[in-house]
Amino acid sequence: MKAEAVRPTAIPTTPPPPVAAESVIVIDPVSGRVLYAKNADQRRPVASTQKLVTALVAMDSNLDQSVTISADDERCEPTKLEMKPGEVHTRRELLRVLMVKSANDVGRALARDIGGSQEGFAALMNQKAAQLGMRNSHFINPHGLPQEGQFSTARDMAIAARSAWRSQTIRSFTSLQSTTFQHSDGRVKTLQNTNKLLKRVPYCDGLKTGTTDAAGRCLISSGTLGGRSAIVVVLKSTTPNIWNDSEKLLRWSLERPASEG
Template sequence: MNISRFAKRLSLFALLITAPLAQAAQDQMIPSPPQLAAKSYVLLDAASGKVLVENNGDQRLPPASLTKLMTAYIATLEIRKGKIGEQDLVNVSEHAWRAGGAASGGSTMFLPLNSQVKVDDLLHGIIIQSGNDASIALAEYIAGSEDAFADMMNETAATLGMKNSHFMNATGLPDPEHYSSAHDMAILARAIINEDAAHYAIYSQKEFYWNNIKQGNRNLLLWRDKTVDGLKTGHTAEAGFCLVASAVREGARMITAVFGTANEQARAAETQKLLTYGFRFFESQTFYKKGEELTQATVWKGLTRQVKAGLTEDLTLTLPKGQIKQLKAAMTLNPQLQAPLKQGDVIGKVEVKLGDEVVHSADLVALEPVEEGGFFRRLWDSIRLFFYGMFN
């Protein structure tokens, strides 16, 4: 054989073999995350809730006005429950006026003492203007006092899984027992975004005009990055400059929480680094939606022979770009399901694998109840199950 031709064939064969391997390696390569000039930070994928980058993410730190994310979240919860209305008039107490008004020297909506202000205006004043007076007034209206509202804040934090947060007030004014973490604030931001799109739209507003005073949103990224649509800034001497932000690009949403930067410009710049890294190197995919029928399982001794199976939560995964297409999902069902079954009973499992590694698992549940069948159905199935057990 011609040696030159053989060498060319060998080179081509080597190229065909190594090219897919090189591509696979390239797909899985991901650079180290940026190191931010901040005390603590987290990058979280909104769809899956997965933390992609963190540094001291669970460290308990003063959250300053990031506290008002919880204040606003509870207010919108109360609105959705019908316990308060957006057009309700709220009295501005002396406590709200003195502790949070213009004379206090902090962020304020400039509410006059004993004036009455609509809940909707207060909500805008909290989110856009970071008004301490608006936060206290709304807290008192919801719970009767700011102390009682702080109890609501802590109960809500526990419900959301915010394990490193404790609130003493509605504003974020310094208190030794008032703290949160970057991870917890990212969790709270995800709840705000996912649960109430209508009120979340307020966080993208660049300014609010009230009582002949126009104030701008302090989130500089709203002006610098058109993909950013929220959330909230915070600053005290102890906390430094903090920012919780979120952006959407090509249908994917990222959430960042950055604590303790040096100044207003730094918190925006450091946050931008995290967002750029997340969108550049990660991708998400929803494999199954909650409540969607994925398969049917056989039921013994029931009025029906089959039950619909699905998930209680969306199955969404976030991985380095290139790995999503390599995932494979498989379902296993309990082979001896017996009636009665309640809606939500666990009847199997879904596993998602990357090669041989299980990267995620979730329970399959009954999407509908199945009642017991009649006497003869139960008797016949008992006999069948006896022989099924003998030969399996």
């Protein structure tokens, strides 16, 4: 995927559209400038959007290394790839599926393989968060399923999203509308991206969905248009407002005359 040259994005001259989501932030990923924020520092569960942190930790490892699936990897719900113990896949293959389909068993497999255990990987996630300047987050698992003491904020997740957006590998995965996955026994699955905004907004290129009862509907979206880029973090929205909220903010950020900067 060839990256489009981008320049810093100025704050739009029109006010942001009203959104239903409880916590929101819109940033320019080039400069890091905040274009809009609403309850951006309120701690809350962020569901599978924290898989962006999982991806960033995985990027620090050898992605071509093989992972042998274990029975323990399957001990999660609800979204699973249904891999079988003994299957062998590269970390790169698993990371691609994690970004597209958000399968929790894939997250557990990567965590166990890279961190030695779920707890070991969580320590790496928190270390990565600290390195990035995410000062209001604490992670306990790689997938975002509810766990007491696990939280982040819209602002912190924007920091993680900015780092993920800058990774050509991660963005090449998050921009896929679908992908295929071949199990070791030859079975092939076609997997649709959980991010519906990829089909609704032609210049959207990511980044990650997330939904649990505790976190509500969450979406971190990104896009590049006319040489400008934006990342939109929407936490605890409602159906179908998660898509509407994110689309409105992404379009507000980027669909304007070039003279506005």
